Amino acid sequence: MLISAKARWGLRAAALLYLLLLLILPVVIVFTKTFEHGVGTAWSYMTTPAAISALSLSLLMAIVAVPLNAIFGIGAALIIVRGRHRRLAAVLDAFIDLPFLVSPVIVGLALTLVYGIHGWFGAWLASHGVQIIFAPTGMIIATVFVSLPFVVREVAPVLAEVGDEQEQAAATLGACGWQTFRRITLPSIRWGVLYGVILSTARALGEIGAVLVVSSLVAGSTLTLPLLVYERTQNPGSAGVTGAYAAATELAVISLVVLLAMTLLSPRRTRST
């Protein structure tokens, strides 16, 4: 299109205004609200025992869920792209996106129906003194569920793109399966893995819907950082919702770091070597 300068300006202004109102303004308002009573007040809300416990619980979610899903993701991507069982690959490929499509609240419901007191394994678990629902374990399982597909979906296209010629060459030169994987496959997919890891970390730290259902919402034990935002907004107490803004700001800062990492990695993730 040979667009006039005026029309070009109009389109640019419309797009930028839309992004300003939809993306920038909400972030700015959370920061402003957090610090309206001074940095000290905000800091004190971020360092209460409940807030520190929430941050550590959120980190625990990511520390457990992300490595599990990274290992699964690499394995599943190998099966989908390289596997000899084409039918297994097709089935895996078809079901792997389910966690992205199912509402997080359904994930929570599903876990309650399996591990809850009236669930499939509820009686057995209770008789062995194991509590999953309304405890951190259930929240971790929920987090693993919702962040499951990220690494697979980043790694599979890279694997398909690099092809298997180098792997075959390594095999003909006598490399065993593990050597081929470690020296040839892994280096070629490493940026894809890293990008997937960043996306799953962001999701694990920020998830609320699924963990909301399986959490007992007790400050200091089963509140993650997003749940703390929810809890402090619903029950503001005497101090008002500044505490919620403070927790939200912590999350916003984490997400800006994630965004920066995504931006830096983005050009590399599709390039194979």
Add this chain to the structure above:
Amino acid sequence: MATLYLSVIVLIPLAAVVAKALSQSPSALWRSISNAESVKTLVTTLLAAVVTAAIASVMGTLVAWVLVRDEFPGRSVVNAIIDLPFAMPTIVAGLALLVLYGPHSPLHLHLAFTRTIVVVALLFITLPFVVRAVQPVLLERNREVEEAAASLGASNLTIFRRVILPALRPAILSGAALSFARAVGEIGSLVLITAKVPIASIVIYNDIEQGVPHAAASLSLVLMVVSLVVLALIRRLGGRVAH
């Protein structure tokens, strides 16, 4: 191993939801999804998702066009912040919208607890889908056809409608389908700002809290069927579910 992991984490729990919904008699299941409350919830949720997908398609295509074809200082920064909704916890977006449009709105726009704010929240969380689907297609497009059309006297609108839009359509549709699917199940950004607006995910949450898992499972079953239809549609369009 991978299949076992997927089964334990994903498939068995989801099967439990289906089993719970189907453990009622067919007429009870039908009653729980066809009563006035449930129908209102489903209509409101699907309508909000359709409106979101429609606006996201138009604005997402516009943003993608500006990012690819326009040049201005700071373009790479703007390009980077498109992914913010993927990086940002949804509850933060919900809280921000509550501040901006709630009872003490600095803009004097009291939209909280309305359908409008639901759509705004959904537009926030689904922003990257259409933009990121359309951008690569626009980047790869050869501009010669557009220039040829222009030299033959076609107006900008005609070129857009007859040349550019047909090429972008699959990408826009795939981005819109992803936005729709995401919007139907969203809870995090809505939980603080919907109140009485009947949004499916929040109704399901309330059902669980009030100890009526049958009702929650029935509504979940409908949502899961909707998701599967959308998944099939996306696959047909050749799109990817992750961005």
